[in-house]
Amino acid sequence: MKPSDRIFCALDTVETASAVALAKKLQGTVGGVKLGLEFYCANGADGFKAVAETGMPIFLDLKFHDIPNTVAGAIRAVAPLGPKILTIHTQGGPEMMRRAAETAAEEASKHGNDKPWVAGVTILTSMDGDDLQAIGVNDAVADQVARLAGLAHKSGLDGMVCSPREITLARQATAPDFKLVVPGIRPVGSAAGDQKRVMTPAEAVTAGADVLVIGRPITQADDPAAAARAIAGSINS
Numbered sequence: 582m583k584p585s586d587r588i589f590c591a592l593d594t595v596e597t598a599s600a601v602a603l604a605k606k607l608q609g610t611v612g613g614v615k616l617g618l619e620f621y622c623a624n625g626a627d628g629f630k631a632v633a634e635t636g637m638p639i640f641l642d643l644k645f646h647d648i649p650n651t652v653a654g655a656i657r658a659v660a661p662l663g664p665k666i667l668t669i670h671t672q673g674g675p676e677m678m679r680r681a682a683e684t685a686a687e688e689a690s691k692h693g694n695d696k697p698w699v700a701g702v703t704i705l706t707s708m709d710g711d712d713l714q715a716i717g718v719n720d721a722v723a724d725q726v727a728r729l730a731g732l733a734h735k736s737g738l739d740g741m742v743c744s745p746r747e748i749t750l751a752r753q754a755t756a757p758d759f760k761l762v763v764p765g766i767r768p769v770g771s772a773a774g775d776q777k778r779v780m781t782p783a784e785a786v787t788a789g790a791d792v793l794v795i796g797r798p799i800t801q802a803d804d805p806a807a808a809a810r811a812i813a814g815s816i817n818s
């Protein structure tokens with residue numbers, strides 16, 4: 582796999598036109614784009630379709646977290662769009678994850694699409710040990726991520742979302758072909774912003790990340806395509 586194919590650029594905007602323009606600019610420099618809550622709440626399925634028309638593979642990051650029946654319904658609703666990756670929260674528990682995985686597989690075959698990877702979000706990269714304590718989780722971040730990783734794998738998910746700091750333990754808790762989707766990526770010298778558990782692109786790939794989710798270091802650059810190319814180059818070297 583080429584280093585650039587591992588990069589999914591997070592298009593965190595409410596404007597369809599700027600998402601489409603950026604997706605076009607990034608053609609050939611990244612493996613795909615990510616549309617998340619901000620974009621989907623503003624533009625819905627029509628916004629997704631407009632970006633999909635650029636030909637870019639799309640990671641639809643809506644982080645579903647609800648009872649199993651509701652999550653299955655949400656997956657049925659977005660499946661016809663044909664996303665490459667979908668996210669749910671692992672903290673919804675094993676039954677919710679099982680239903681999500683089964684529903685994604687059933688719906689993909691019904692619509693003639695490739696089955697999306699259903700990836701479980703573990704502990705958000707914006708959280709640290711103090712944040713976990715604040716919500717009543719006394720385990721260390723690493724222990725909690727390892728627990729949720731094992732559960733996600735046993736529940737039939739295709740992969741998980743974790744910070745680069747937990748790639749090694751996530752791999753140990755799952756399997757060699759379990760997809761590790763990794764945000765919290767910061768090229769040398771770029772601002773961490775609200776991300777607390779970060780690594781550089783090269784460090785994350787060396788540790789075993791399958792997909793790097795990178796937003797602001799690309800989207801806020803004067804030349805986003807050049808920034809994406811530089812990131813891919815840093816992975817290569």
Ligand SMILES: O=C(O)c1cc(=O)[nH]c(=O)n1[C@@H]1O[C@H](COP(=O)(O)O)[C@@H](O)[C@H]1O
Nearest residue numbers: 591642704705706742764765794795796797
């Ligand atoms: O699921 C995600 O993609 C995600 C999970 C997580 O724990 N942390 C995280 O930052 N993300 C997403 O990854 C992207 C990171 O963007 P930047 O911080 O701008 O690189 C954002 O779109 C987040 O929604």
